[in-house]
Amino acid sequence: xxxxxxxxxxxxxxxxxxxxxxxxxxxxxxxxxxxxxxxxxxxxxxxxxxxxxxxxxxxxxxxxxxxxxxxxxxxxxxxxxxxxxxxxxxxxxxxxxxxxxxxxxxxxxxxxxxxxxxxxxxxxxxxxxxxxxxxxxxxxxxxxxxxxxxxxxxxxxxxxxxxxxxxxxxxxxxxxxxxxxxxxxxxxxxxxxxxxxxxxxxxxxxxxxxxxxxxxxxxxxxxxxxxxxxxxxxxxxxxxxxxxxxxxxxxxxxxxxxxxxxxxxxxxxxxxxxxxxxxxxxxxxxxxxxxxxxxxxxxxxxxxxxxxxxxxxxxxxxxxxxxxxxxxxxxxxxxxxxxxxxxxxxxxx
Numbered sequence: 001x002x003x004x005x006x007x008x009x010x011x012x013x014x015x016x017x018x019x020x021x022x023x024x025x026x027x028x029x030x031x032x033x034x035x036x037x038x039x040x041x042x043x044x045x046x047x048x049x050x051x052x053x054x055x056x057x058x059x060x061x062x063x064x065x066x067x068x069x070x071x072x073x074x075x076x077x078x079x080x081x082x083x084x085x086x087x088x089x090x091x092x093x094x095x096x097x098x099x100x101x102x103x104x105x106x107x108x109x110x111x112x113x114x115x116x117x118x119x120x121x122x123x124x125x126x127x128x129x130x131x132x133x134x135x136x137x138x139x140x141x142x143x144x145x146x147x148x149x150x151x152x153x154x155x156x157x158x159x160x161x162x163x164x165x166x167x168x169x170x171x172x173x174x175x176x177x178x179x180x181x182x183x184x185x186x187x188x189x190x191x192x193x194x195x196x197x198x199x200x201x202x203x204x205x206x207x208x209x210x211x212x213x214x215x216x217x218x219x220x221x222x223x224x225x226x227x228x229x230x231x232x233x234x235x236x237x238x239x240x241x242x243x244x245x246x247x248x249x250x251x252x253x254x255x256x257x258x259x260x261x262x263x264x265x266x267x268x269x270x271x272x273x274x275x276x277x278x279x280x281x282x283x284x285x286x287x288x289x290x291x292x293x294x295x296x297x298x299x300x301x302x303x304x305x306x307x308x309x310x311x312x313x314x315x316x317x318x319x320x321x322x323x324x325x326x327x328x329x330x331x332x333x334x335x336x337x338x339x340x341x342x343x344x345x346x347x348x349x
């Protein structure tokens with residue numbers, strides 16, 4: 001009987017420690033105030049605008065959206081890529097994939113410019129599995145090129161192109177379901193990875209990441225940045241010519257970092273989730289809102305960077321921020337599930 005009591009006692013103690021770890025490590029106790037020195041220029045009606053990237057030369061933005069409050073069968077019918085005219089006062093929105101005849105529920109996106117055309121790549125989740133869809137964008141016309149599939153696409157989240165053929169992508173989980181996924185989400189196990197495609201073959205180039213999410217590449221400095229929202233970090237790697245990665249350091253961000261965009265000066269702009277438990281409840285239909293945050297990182301070198309909080313909201317304006325794409329004096333702020341995304345204008349300093 002004493003042995004049984006000890007076992008029960010140790011088990012309860014371990015469980016208490018585990019629960020405490022989850023609560024603390026997911027930002028549960030963080031105070032979220034509504035802070036933004038600026039204004040909301042517009043709320044643009046579009047469900048689940050999860051990723052946004054700006055085409056600065058044309059004053060356009062490419063938006064990846066799927067109605068994630070619906071099941072995957074609906075998402076793959078209604079999801080799409082949209083072009084947003086940033087020079088228009090009305091911020092005109094055009095669906096580029098209206099005539100696409102394949103199931104399409106896009107997630108992360110990337111654009112590579114070559115001459116007068118752009119190659120566009122989108123992570124696609126459908127009932128048949130995961131794939132990358134490749135398009136060519138010329139002016140305001142998007143043409144489907146091909147699909148890329150491979151067994152290494154376990155749970156692809158985001159992608160960044162190096163050229164028309166080479167790219168990196170993140171698998172945000174090793175396990176798609178079951179107890180393994182539970183431990184990744186709530187235990188913070190670093191089991192996800194970064195994969196590299198050289199135009200012919202896929203290979204793993206980074207691993208041991210807790211929920212590898214947003215990814216972007218600074219070609220001028222050959223630096224790859226990977227968001228690890230479960231650990232509140234941005235991981236920094238130096239890329240070799242053969243695609244191999246050399247880990248440099250972790251940037252502690254104190255928030256659940258998601259997609260990563262760059263501004264014209266090379267600063268990182270990141271949509272984030274300051275309270276991951278609140279976000280998880282919101283995404284599963286529990287909470288009606290979840291807090292949103294936007295941060296910037298001026299990364300100058302190893303142990304030399306500045307993090308600034310640009311926007312923080314309890315979710316009443318927009319829940320579950322995933323991306324912040326800057327253009328001139330505005331910021332496009334996207335999210336996972338809301339029926340709209342925001343155009344924000346910070347006050348000039």
